[in-house]
Amino acid sequence: MTPRWRDVRARLRGMRRAKRPSLMTVAGNVYQTLLYTVIIGGVFVQVLRSVLGDLLVPPGTGTQYWLGAATALLGLALVLRVLPALGPVTVGPAAASWLLAAPIDRGAFLASRYLLVVAGGAVAGAAVGGAALLVGLTADLPGAVGLVVSAAAVGVLLAVLAVWAQVRRGRERVLVRTAGALTVPAVAGIAVVVLLERAGSAPQAPPGGAATEALVGVAVVALVPAVVAAVLGRLRLRGLDRTAVTAAGPLIAALTLSVGFMDGSITTGVSRERRLQAIGTVRWARRLRGSRRRALVLADLRRMARARSALATAVALLVVPYLASVVVPPRVVPIAQLLGATLAAGGLADGLRAVAASRGLRRSLGGTNPDLLALHGVGPAAVAVLWTLLVAPAGGSVLSLVLVPVSALAVVVRFATRPPRTYGGSMVDTGVGLGPLPVGMLVELSRGPLLFVVLAGVQLLAG
Known part of the structure; x- marks a missing residue:
């Protein structure tokens, strides 16, 4: 007799309930977590408000309005980009091997996960x-x-689109390209609004009554297609196979391990593997002529040219200093320039990170370690210099602009040369109820961020 999905799910619930801790244990853990989160979060928010309260310079009402619209469009593009990467309907290896291979209603079994995806959207x-x-x-x-x-309804529509792309394999690229197409007008809109604000002709916001009526009308209209799309998406779950529901498993597992072990390199490695698989066969096979050093530099530059997402991110980050020139005092703009240059150069420093992390790769390439690090730092350094030149009109003194690429490259190298995470360091009990703190791990985690904070202070003084 073919088992029903209700029987299978009831059996799974019973097994989970038998292994589940008691209600008092769960309540105590939740209370302790919430207590520490509220205390530490409240202190952080108060410190942030006291630090940024005098730095923020609110722009005009029209500028705020259109910046908010561009922010909404950029956020929706980000949601559309992230959802296909996470599945979105995903099951574990056990369910994929046993339950999805059994003669049960696959759509009904995946319905609860689909509901979570829609709610998450x-x-x-x-x-x-x-x-x-x-x-x-x-x-x-x-x-x-x-x-x-309206934004919640659009989120539901995007989640259903991601499920549709998951059912029809190969459609994820359509969503990724759509997200990129939405990002371009969002970033361009932010740039135009900032340039108009800097020129003294800030854009005007639409009348309050008209804007409110439009938003309420869009909300009412968007709810209907969102509900219809959610129902139709539920009917498409039967088309999901084991490959589709397990494709995002390595990335989700890497994210979980990165949070638990406080090591982002786990997720970075999986993301790099997925990106290389998406590129596929490299058709440009021109030989690298010249000396060994020239060949290594050219190979790293070719690798950077193939990292399209990192290049697009570097271009999108160009608006950050100009946006900062509108909302913060001029002396803080060099910090925004340093942050953008660091992110732009760091996103294109995969070659530097690979060479710094692999002793076997350094031996196969030959030469000394400083020589290899310097050769693979040429590309990120050029990106930092070019990026700084493009954002120089946003503000800052000559000294701060000279220091931006140097400081950004120093932070990138500091991050790239971090040793592997160790978990056997000393522990210190603070006596304030937080338990023992791993001092050694905290020192390792500060390698890179601490240098950025110090250099940001130097930029604040030089700007």
């Missing part, structure tokens, strides 16, 4: 709407509610 969309509200897209209550509801 709605929450992500609502979060994007909330971020747009913080930037200043709208102020009155009806418009704010309409914006959040």
